[in-house]
Amino acid sequence: MTRIAVFLKGISCGSMGPMSYAIETHDLVRIFGDNRAVDGVDLRVPSGGVYGVLGPNGAGKTTTIRMLATLLKPTSGTALVLGHDVVAEAGVVRSKVAMTGQFASLDEDLTGTENLVMLARLYGFSWGQARQRSAELLDAFDLTDAADRQVKKYSGGMRRRIDIAGSIVVRPDLMFLDEPTTGLDPRSRNQVWDIVRALVSAGTTVLLTTQYLDEADQLADRIAVIDRGRVIAEGTSGELKASVGSGALHVRVADAAQRDEAVRVLESTLGTEAVREGDPCAISMRVEDPVGVPAALARLRDHGVATTEFSLGQPSLDEVFLALTGEAVHEEVNA
């Protein structure tokens, strides 16, 4: 595997200039009626690698991707994809990117082979080449057995794969994947992850959206967190975690009756708000500076609070996300 990937990298990376951005948007806005679905998005996606766009339902992920793939015109703002304006040079952009939408987008009445042959023809292959390319792709995506079955009879995982196969009939310089693993079982999800890694090692820049924090963590070199049409944080997964505080402290008291006492002690020592978890013995809290943590443990002991767990970990992306969007949620509750 590694050898092939390295070999491919060698032949396919020549075209990219140094430090070029695959995508650069400035104040991108899309309004539907009075709904600001995308509300001033600035993105800088470096060439090569995977860029993750993370956000909850309705955050504006699909709308953003559709604008970048020239399927939707921005209400205002600009977007350069591979150096070309998505509105003025839509044709050029289209010839360099591929997109796999959130929902399968092949012709369900046609078979897998027919769909791929059709796409290959539309990309300019002759009938013979198109058939050959289709067979090659079906084999690569483990779909040879289903080649002559109508796509509507495919399982969810097979649909995802044929959909992605349809997007790489010719290798795109940039590939958009909109929630490629939503609704897939762990095995299919791993297959899609493998495909994404293969794309990257072949020199394609991948922009993927996801609602899954572990997916972004696993795959993406950089992540933009978007909520309500705005980018609320951007960086590597490490940077995002660091921006939320150096880590999360998880404490379990031996006796649930002592939890309130423990919360008081921890808050006064560490200066951040502690969260009472669903488990009546558990507390978690963000820690700005880990230096104070040993002192906190000592003070708990001084107050006679026995602990069964006291651990300091890196915050998970879940915690990052909650920390970033939590206030917004509170606002809505108070309003």
Place this chain on the structure above:
Amino acid sequence: MTVDAGTRMDTKVAAALGSGARPAAATPLSSSLTFGWRALLKIKHVPEQLFDVTMFPIMFTLMFTYIFGGAIAGSPKEYLPYLAPGILVQTVVMITMYTAMTINNDIEKGVFDRIRSLPVWRPSLLVGSLLGDTLRYTMASSIIIVLTLVMGYRPAGGVVGVVSAIALLLVFCFSLSWIWTLLGFKLRTPNAVMGVSMMVLFPLTFLSNVFVAPETMPDVLESIVKVNPVTILVDAARSLMDGDPDGGAITTVLIMSAVLVAVFGPLTMRVFANRT
């Protein structure tokens, strides 16, 4: 085996990506033909769409000929020359709405987005679907003609009359299908398309001279039926199949077709190009 499935897919996909060299862009002709091929495949895989639209006409032909033929024209056999061109027109005009259904379905299923993100000459999608439509119209026409021939219909216009009637019908239907294309883009669901097209097509094909002469109808109805474009189309088709071409009706049909294309063609293309 020490290699797990995941790694194997990784390698194969990487290899497939490596051979994904880009050929020269497809020409408008070749992409149109490809879309035409797709339309044919859809007929092959979903033949029901043809049954739907031909079963009714077959039933109507049989019922009207044998139940009402005697009352309307003296005998079933004498009614056929009147009914056959009418049923032919009604059948094919009804099928035109499938153009809207197909486009709407493509939009709903995301196929349209996929196609729009390809670097192809975009109108080729419409040109391709015309090819599919041609096949559908021709097949439906053949079914009606063969059925009525079997029932004893002997068109006075002969092969030339029948073929030219079908050709005129196709010209009109292609022009009409621009309206359906526009509707397909504008309406939200295939069901809405179905509803709207039925609402338009039922009155259009029934308030006409397909089954009986307008002169036998109440005055108000007669005047409505006489200005119905379908009536004029049926007049033209009938005259051709009877071997006595009605130049006025034929010219009117051609003018109507030209107007439909002139109005709805550019409108549809604009919506097509600007679809947000």
